Amino acid sequence: xxxxxxxxxDKGYCIVQNAFDGHEIAKMRREVLDNLHLMSNTRRAxxxxxxxxxxxxxxxxxxxxxxxxxxxxxxxxxxxYDQGSVIALxxxxxxxxxxxxxxxDLLRGKYAKFLDMDTCWNVSNHPCLKALVYLxxxxxxxxxxxxxxNQIDLSSDxxxxxxxxxRVERVRATAGDIILMDIRLIHRGATDEQMEAxxxxxxxxxxISTVFGEKCVFRRIRPPIPTTSGHLFRGIxxxxxxxxxxxxxxxxx
Numbered sequence: 001x002x003x004x005x006x007x008x009x010d011k012g013y014c015i016v017q018n019a020f021d022g023h024e025i026a027k028m029r030r031e032v033l034d035n036l037h038l039m040s041n042t043r044r045a046x047x048x049x050x051x052x053x054x055x056x057x058x059x060x061x062x063x064x065x066x067x068x069x070x071x072x073x074x075x076x077x078x079x080x081y082d083q084g085s086v087i088a089l090x091x092x093x094x095x096x097x098x099x100x101x102x103x104x105d106l107l108r109g110k111y112a113k114f115l116d117m118d119t120c121w122n123v124s125n126h127p128c129l130k131a132l133v134y135l136x137x138x139x140x141x142x143x144x145x146x147x148x149x150n151q152i153d154l155s156s157d158x159x160x161x162x163x164x165x166x167r168v169e170r171v172r173a174t175a176g177d178i179i180l181m182d183i184r185l186i187h188r189g190a191t192d193e194q195m196e197a198x199x200x201x202x203x204x205x206x207x208i209s210t211v212f213g214e215k216c217v218f219r220r221i222r223p224p225i226p227t228t229s230g231h232l233f234r235g236i237x238x239x240x241x242x243x244x245x246x247x248x249x250x251x252x253x
Contacts, residue, residue, distance in 0.1 A: 004079045004180070008127065012148035012185035013171065019072040020133070020176040028063060029135050032094055032206050035059050039096070045195040047204070049096040055088075055210070064092055067133055067210055073178055077212060080180070081126055085215035089128065092210045097198040100189030102161045104152065105130060105211075112154035120184060121151050128213040132179040135206040140190035141171040141179065148184035160186045183211065 007014035020028070038057055039049035051057070055064035067073065068088050077086050107115050127148070132141070144167050153159040162168055173179055181187065190205070198205055 004076045005082075008080050008129070008180065008182060011143075011145040013143060013145075013179055013181040014076065015171070015173065016072050016076045016178040016180060017174070018176050019070050019178045020066075022176070024066070025135050025175050028066070028133075028208070029204070029206055031060070031063060032096065032135070032208075033200060033204065036096065036200070039094070043097075043099050043195065044192045045097055045099065045198065047096070047198055047200050048098045048195055050098050051094050053090070053092055054094045054208075055090065055092045060094070063094070063208060064088070064210060067131060067178075067208060068212075070178070073131060073180075076178075076180060077129070080129070081214065086212050087215045089211045089213050091130075093208075095207045095209075096200070097195045097205050098189070098207075099192045099195045101157065102186060102188040103157045104147075104154070104160055104186050105183040106154055108154045108157060115154065117151055121149075126214050127182040127184070128211055130181045130183050130209055130211045132173075132181060133208040134173040134175055134177050134179070135208065136175045136204075137173070138205065139170055139172040140194065140205070141173070141187060142168050142189075143171055143181075143185055143187040145169050147186040148182040152186075162186070 004014045004016075035057075036049050038054075038059065039051040041048055042050050051060070054060040106112075106120060144162055147160075171179060195205070
């Protein structure tokens, strides 16, 4: 992963290939599908499910440990963070057959007031990175490479919809790959129409994600940042830090 830092800086993402083997992937898929009763349907597709903060579930927390302790992922983050101290920020999601329109993973809309431009785009900070674990082959992820370097208006997701399709890049992943993505990167997943054709058997599209950032000095602020995921534990009182960690607390999914 010698090029991980440069790819993250230039494009806003990199791929950690073959982070999990076929046996691990099959087991993780079974464990997710066996716990759909813990998830909510938040999309039009009947077979679409989502749980935010899954690392707090006794039935699912071991999946987070598999990701955060993956040696391939750790090696990549060491290269990116230059041996600095990195922590999981407690922003975790599992999605099954879930569509996702164009967006960035910063606070948006009425929640954007909790951020400032320096927090999000201070070039002296290391980025917060989301690890997307693919439990099947996929190419539904689309990104605008380099968009993480440009300040954007966070008042509405409509502001990040690309006007020039030539800028859009499709990211292809193989089951077991981890995509590391700067949370500022503009991206999207599959459409509602694509996901309505999915079922809950062998073709279920499953993603596991968690966010990492530099370990910094914490202090409390008020008031708590509300969230939009509907998850009990996402209505947290976030820390303000000297790095970009604060930018991703309570992000909408």
